[in-house]
Every structure is written in structure tokens, then in C-alpha cells.
Amino acid sequence: MFKFTYVHYQDLLLELGKKFEILPVCEFMHPTGDKQVLILRHDVDLSLEKAAVMAKLEHGIGVRSTYMFMVNSPVYGDIDLAQNADLLYWFTHFGHEIGLHVMLDEEWEDKVETGRVKLEDVIEVPIKVSATGEMERPVRSVSFHCPTKEVIGGDVWFFPLMPGEPELVYTPPLINTYATKLMCCYVSDSAGRWRREPLEALIDTECPVAQLLVHPVWWGDLHMEPQERAYMLFGMLADGLSREKASALDHAFGKMMPSVW
Numbered sequence: 001m002f003k004f005t006y007v008h009y010q011d012l013l014l015e016l017g018k019k020f021e022i023l024p025v026c027e028f029m030h031p032t033g034d035k036q037v038l039i040l041r042h043d044v045d046l047s048l049e050k051a052a053v054m055a056k057l058e059h060g061i062g063v064r065s066t067y068m069f070m071v072n073s074p075v076y077g078d079i080d081l082a083q084n085a086d087l088l089y090w091f092t093h094f095g096h097e098i099g100l101h102v103m104l105d106e107e108w109e110d111k112v113e114t115g116r117v118k119l120e121d122v123i124e125v126p127i128k129v130s131a132t133g134e135m136e137r138p139v140r141s142v143s144f145h146c147p148t149k150e151v152i153g154g155d156v157w158f159f160p161l162m163p164g165e166p167e168l169v170y171t172p173p174l175i176n177t178y179a180t181k182l183m184c185c186y187v188s189d190s191a192g193r194w195r196r197e198p199l200e201a202l203i204d205t206e207c208p209v210a211q212l213l214v215h216p217v218w219w220g221d222l223h224m225e226p227q228e229r230a231y232m233l234f235g236m237l238a239d240g241l242s243r244e245k246a247s248a249l250d251h252a253f254g255k256m257m258p259s260v261w
């Protein structure tokens, strides 16, 4: 049985590194060698701390990847990347890419026009994505929380600046990680389970670019079943909170969990 432990994760990457050049999303067009490319992406839905552990682990074996932060996460709040420079420094310091994990707003289906969806109209836009100072770099890639069929497939999208929202500082193009080109061979640990074990699924592919999505929240020093892992994490985050705040956290977890699956 596959174990969701850091040791197994490390072994998996080392094994995949023999076949692929493992890269952050924004570098998929620029491999340095002849190997097939594996873009390694992490959607950070629930815990920055869990993501930081994974970022350090990858750095230890010379792997760089993309961490997609959810600026409007109901669990870890409205992070302002600029104000979280201390924490985010560790991701950029290790050479990882910081991307954007976007939750489509609740009315977005009503705003969809016929034909091609205008993303800029349907996304509840996270604000102030830019980091400042030495971390300054544009956000280049985007992934969607609970992606719908309208955002899956299509080109590697160009994402226009929001009209009338000058405070938005990210610049086009943003790469849609669900673009057809990047979904040729796509393996994800959604729900804390692989539909097919990742090595088995990736090792024979001939796609020039494959993609592996790993949610840091499902991994730890010891193997746990997803429900148990979620329970533990909730306990950790709720520790010391007032009853009112714990209840709000519980609500946020309930909102997020079905779609971290």
C-alpha cells in the first residue's frame, strides 16, 4: 500500500527524477535537458505550515516546484503575501514558484457567458498578490480549487489584468494548470488517495509534459488515512482557540474539505 509519508514522498520524487526533469509550472516550457518534463504543483488549501515542511524536504533533494496559495482561503485567512514575507521567504528562498490557487466565487455560474468563459468576470479576485522587496516577482501560474469543466482544457491561458482594479499587480500571462497541454498525463492525490499509484501512472507516459499535484495536507512523518489526517490537522489549528473561533474554523473546514478531496 502506498504510504503518505515524507519518506515515501522523497523516494517517489527521486525515482521520478530519473525519468523526468521536475520543474515548477512556470518553467515547463524551458527544460534544461532532453528529459520529459514533470511539473510538480501543490495546492495549499489548509495549512501554510504543512506546505513549508514539504518545501524544505524538496529543497533537501534538489527539487523545485510550485506552491499555489489560496489568498481567499476560509481556513488560513486573507493572506497578504507581502505581509507574510517571513513565511513565504522560505518558499522563494528554496527556488520554488509561488502561484495562485483560486476559488471561483459562488455566483460565477450565473456570470458565465455563452462560449468561452471570461475568467476575469467569474473569479472572486484575490487582492494584492504581489510580494515586495527581494521576493518581488510576478505570479505566473494559477490553479483552481474545485475546478469546473469550464476551466479545464483549452490553451495555456493568458489572464488579463482586471479592468478598473489598479491595485491588482499580477501581470499576464498566467498559466492555467488545467490547460489541455498540461493535462496530458495528470496525477493527483486529491482526497488523500491516488486513483492510480503515481509511479505506475507516470513511468510509461510519453507526454512531453506531465503533471503531479500533491496536497501537502495529506502527508506527514507517519502514514494516516485522510480522515484521520484532517482530524489531526483540525485539532492542531483549533488548539487554544476560543469556542467561537473554533466553531468558525470548523465551518471553514467543512467548506473546504469536500473540495480538497
Ligand SMILES: [Zn+2]
Pocket: 043, 044, 045, 101, 144, 145, 146, 259, 260
Ligand atoms: Zn484546492
